[in-house]
Amino acid sequence: MTLASNFRENRAVYTMAGAGDFAVEKIREVPEQVTRYQGRARETVGKYQGEVRETVDRYRYQVRETVDRYRGEFSKYQGRVDAKDLPGAAVAYATHFGTRAVEFIDELAERGKKVVHREAVEVAEITEADAKPAPKPRTAQARTTQARTTQARTTQPRAKAAGQSRTTTRK
Numbered sequence: 001m002t003l004a005s006n007f008r009e010n011r012a013v014y015t016m017a018g019a020g021d022f023a024v025e026k027i028r029e030v031p032e033q034v035t036r037y038q039g040r041a042r043e044t045v046g047k048y049q050g051e052v053r054e055t056v057d058r059y060r061y062q063v064r065e066t067v068d069r070y071r072g073e074f075s076k077y078q079g080r081v082d083a084k085d086l087p088g089a090a091v092a093y094a095t096h097f098g099t100r101a102v103e104f105i106d107e108l109a110e111r112g113k114k115v116v117h118r119e120a121v122e123v124a125e126i127t128e129a130d131a132k133p134a135p136k137p138r139t140a141q142a143r144t145t146q147a148r149t150t151q152a153r154t155t156q157p158r159a160k161a162a163g164q165s166r167t168t169t170r171k
Contacts, residue, residue: 014108
C-alpha cells in the first residue's frame with residue numbers, strides 16, 4: 001500500500017478533514033451573523049437601558065430577603081443528599097458524554113471521508129490532464145532526417161519510372 005492510500009483509509013485523517021470542513025463552513029457564516037447580531041444588539045441596548053436600571057433598583061431589596069429566607073432551608077436539604085449516589089451519577093454522565101463524543105467523531109469522520117474522496121478525484125483529474133503527452137517540438141536534426149526520408153521516397157518512384165534501379169554489388 002502506498003502512503004496516500006494509507007492516509008485515505010485512516011479514520012483519524014477523515015475526522016480531521018471533516019473537522020476542518022465543518023470549521024470552514026461555520027467560519028463562512030460568521031460575518032453575516034456578526035452584522036445581523038450587531039444591529040440587533042444596538043437596538044436592544046437603546047431600548048432596554050433605562051428599564052434595566054429601574055428593574056435592578058426594584059429587585060435588589062427582594063433578592064436580599066429571598067437569600068436570607070433560603071439560607072435556613074438549604075441546611076435542611078443538605079443532609080438529604082447521599083454521597084454514595086455521586087459516583088454513580090458521575091459514571092452515568094461520563095458514559096453519556098462519551099457516547100455523544102463518539103457520535104460526533106463518527107459524523108466528522110464521514111464528512112472528512114467525503115472531503116478526502118472529493119479532493120482525491122480532483123487531484124486525479126489534474127494529474128490525468130498533466131499526464132497527457134504534449135506534442136514534442138521538432139529539433140533541427142529531426143526535421144532534416146524527416147526531409148531526407150521524404151525526399152528518398154519521392155525519388156525512388158521516379159528512378160523506377162525512368163528504368164533505373166538501384167543495384168548493389170558485392171565485393
